[in-house]
Amino acid sequence: MTILEAEIGQVDGVRIFLGRYDSGRWYARAYLPHARGEGASRRVRHALGFGMTSHEAARLALEWAETQRAAWGVAGSSRTADMLAAYIDHLGGVAGREPATTSTYRSLLRCHIAPAIGAIEVADVRPHMVQRMYQKMASSGALAPSSIKLVHELLSGAWKWFRELGAVDLDIMSDVATPRSRKAVTGYFPAHEVKAIREAIAPILADDSAGRNVNARSFAMAVLIALGTGLREGEICGLMRRDVRDGRLSVQRKLTESAGRPEYGIPKDSSVRNLTLPPELDEALQAHFAWQDTWMRRTGPSTPVMCSRCGQPIRPSAVSRWFTQLVRSLGISHGTFHTLRHTHATGLVAGKGNLAEVARRLGHASVNTTIGNYVHASPRDDVELAMLSGEVAKGGE
Template sequence: MAYFRKVPSKKAKSGYTWSFTIETGIDLLTGKRKQTTRRGFATKKEAENAAKELSTQLENGLNIVDNKMTLNQYLPKWLEMAAKRKVKVTTFVNYENVINNRILPVLGHLTLKDLNGSVCQKFFNLLIDQELSDGYIKSIYKVFNISLEKAIDWDLILKNPLRKVDIPKARKRNYTVWKRKELLYFLRVAKDESLDYFSLFFVCIYTGLRKGELLGLKWEDINFKDGTLHIQRNQVYLKGTFTYGSLKTESSNRVIKVDDETLHILMQHKKRQNELKLLYGSQYSNENLVFCRKNGKPMHPRALAVFFDSIIKKAEVSKIRFHDLRHTHATLLLEAGVSLKEVQERLGHSSIKMTGDIYAHVTDEMKSNASKKFSEYMQKNS
């Protein structure tokens, strides 16, 4: 159904023009009726003909673009209606952070109509000028791009303006890892400070587990007889609540072998934990976590980070992130002569290419050593 009205106009000889408004369906995002208005017709008859033509086009499948919605309105709805149902909790939190902390403060007031290639390029140039890392800028682009592609699916825009935007290519990150001597000294200091944290650090260093995998480890995941750990869940801390979700990739669900010393440390850790269970009685949490607070409840990741940094400071070793213990483990494995394929499976990487890309600096040294050993062998007794 179309609605017609006169619109005052100084330019028209008659002193007015005609416009019409036509309903184009229901907006799936807001639940409200969608309407399109066209103006500037000299007579009512012209407006009626144009309305009739547009109605016919709509019946034949023409999409009417809603270009009045702002990013402040659209992006939160996209998060709730689309992203939340497709990605893992941790990924969703990252999406929220990118949108609320980076995109909306700068572009939130703009309508989808105002969002063009030039505006978007200026936005990413601003991010570059702020000296954000290439990888972080790429992740902002990814989230923004996915959201705008969905806006096309929902008939809110016709084209994605990000398709014409240039962003810097993410450079390979140089990971900071500890040498064997630093690692051993760190563990010595940690053992003097806290046996429970020492056990956690030791297992992390000797297995290469991610922090979420480590904090999600339960006693039933450990087979002391076979000397294996089954990595099958990830602990997530979100808005004051601990949850246990799926792992980063399918290959992250894995069973890894551990050495006798690691098993011994885990046994001693379990013995101390059993003593705490007797002490706390019914107040001890029954989650059966390997690494937890003294009452058995999940360990706060922030508390772990603070203690980790304090040991680094006391040990006077190189400052690294907790996640770099995983890189240290992998680097030392490769330096010890473990194959790239074995390292990939131990870390739970989805492909051997990913492992090779991350540890290219180590594999280059391995190639040089291989060449040197071959040359020495050929020259032996020649």
């Protein structure tokens, strides 16, 4: 129970109060008037200790407030979510930092970190809280191991920055174990799973009702494009009508999400390229455009291939979420939208496609990337190699 609390001064417009519990313990409280995204004040409390006079406690309270002024100035709040948002803003101004990286950090903060530890004062976060958050992310399947490592990378850099600002006394991340990657059971969808996925999206693509199920049809079309071309989700969402012409597809841009807003950029590794479309996919795209013409007020060369009802491009994160829900509903317990890219690459190589041409279609700078990351062995490979081994053993007879 508090028996005393009185204002003792201000630090950069932040009102500082001194209080004492009935146990005799003193504390300082700061009222932060401009918390990020909030209109109301936020209160931050700091324990000072026992056995001191009010003058000594007031001096310690103001000294503590001085150490926090840098953190309050950049974030407007000492909550973990606000401090991390300020750190990401700081990274955005660092020369050489990829905009896509800060965009990914913002998405991870908003969707995964903030719900877990965002409301906790940054000075009160402990290593076991972060470790428990990692464990929940991994066990729920909400994030891939590589994404959990990105979360760790973000938090590790942030806590070093917080120490420089004086917002925390210790770098708690030095006591948090780096998340361990686990190798995926399979990196591609086998034939029976591809068949199940295609059967699931077929009714959606066949529904030609004007303006109905706009997002679902765009999502289904994205799946068909990924299976037929191996494009990344950002590249698919960045496609415009002018990129599809005479049976060919031009990959000129990708769509990313920066600070919650969609932005166009150059494809990964500057992999601008032209691809010949499978006839079935070309026909499906032309049917998709004809369907869009029945309900969109105006279409043209710059109309997004994947667009919402209002004509805006659909975001890659929305496509990924929809696809994950689709495959889980089909009883497929593994894989994400990016697995469609693995499936496409593996199918081309299994069909004896030229590796150099496969790498070009996928937008890889090196064939080694194609072999190391996107080509997966199938049971049929072992059988074919056994037959070949038998021929070699016979001297090629």
